[in-house]
Amino acid sequence: MVSKPLKIAVLGFWHVHAKDYARQTQQHPGTELVAVWDDDLALGQAGADEFGVPFTDDLEALLGRADVDGVIITTATSAHREVMVRAANAGKHIFTEKLLAPTVTEAAEIIAAADDNGVKLVVSLPRLAHGYTHAIRDVIGSGDLGQLTYGRIRLSHDGAVSRGGADGWLPQRFFDQKTAIGGALTDLGCHPVYLLQLFLGADPETVNATYRSVAGRGLEDNAVVTVGYRDQKIGVIEAGFASRNPFTIEIFGTDGSLTYTETGNVLRVSGPAFGGDDLQLPVPDHGKGPFAQWVDHINQDTRADDNLARALELTRMVVAANQAAEQGRTTSYAGSESHLPTR
Missing domain, CATH: 3.40.50.720 (NAD(P)-binding Rossmann-like Domain)
Structure with missing residues (x-):
């Protein structure tokens, strides 16, 4: 029925x-x-x-x-x-x-x-369900990259940049500190944040952030956040409203490396475990997205445990990055109590 x-x-x-x-x-x-x-x-x-x-x-x-x-x-x-x-x-x-x-x-x-x-509460974190995310987790989980040392994720669009004398297509309300809370990092940068937390871990030791405003519309439209981990990994989160670039992921380890670009949906790995350099891996189809997951949680009377844990840690990281940018210095990260699964 x-x-x-x-x-x-x-x-x-x-x-x-x-x-x-x-x-x-x-x-x-x-x-x-x-x-x-x-x-x-x-x-x-x-x-x-x-x-x-x-x-x-x-x-x-x-x-x-x-x-x-x-x-x-x-x-x-x-x-x-x-x-x-x-x-x-x-x-x-x-x-x-x-x-x-x-x-x-x-x-x-x-x-x-x-x-x-x-x-039943679900936060829209759609890239957790994407095919490349699952493929990258599998590679990391295999241990074939060795000890992870570095991760970089960049996501940007040109929503703040003027065209023909007009403001960019992103509404001005996205640059209002009172309502938006933050600019490119707080909005678009959420995706690189929760993906980096998934791949490298949600418990860095330090956070540093540099924000700039190319279009001068009120809040940052060009952001880089660097996080340092106790095991010496470095993570880099890049987000922007001022340039249109392919979404990219780079993960490096002591024994190999991994790169992904949305241009062509291409995932490549290199290292001894992969038989040398530049091996292209298949990327599976996307899984069920967050909206459909929400409907399932309602109908099945289940709690979105992982989604809510990641949404909370995402908030913690964005707050820390915004504070680091405002203070202009490297800050200690207050999320060490996180119990998120990482790999």
């Missing part, structure tokens, strides 16, 4: 991915988009009109609806804690855009509220 689709509302069209998640809701056979809320009337009404569902500016009334099973939260980052805790207390399952919250304390409060109310 096929169960009825879960009825989902979108809370906020602040984030550029709100439309993507609304579209996924309409395309997934197990979900139905039924409403939109936003405290920005123009953004919310436009989103509701585009997807053909009613708009409301009354969040309390929407969360009180018995026919709403879950919510997609794509508000300003600064509003995450308030909106998510209210949604959790109303018993609504939550799918949310990263970053989970501006601080580790707020992130932990959100997770606790979800747990206390039996709410």
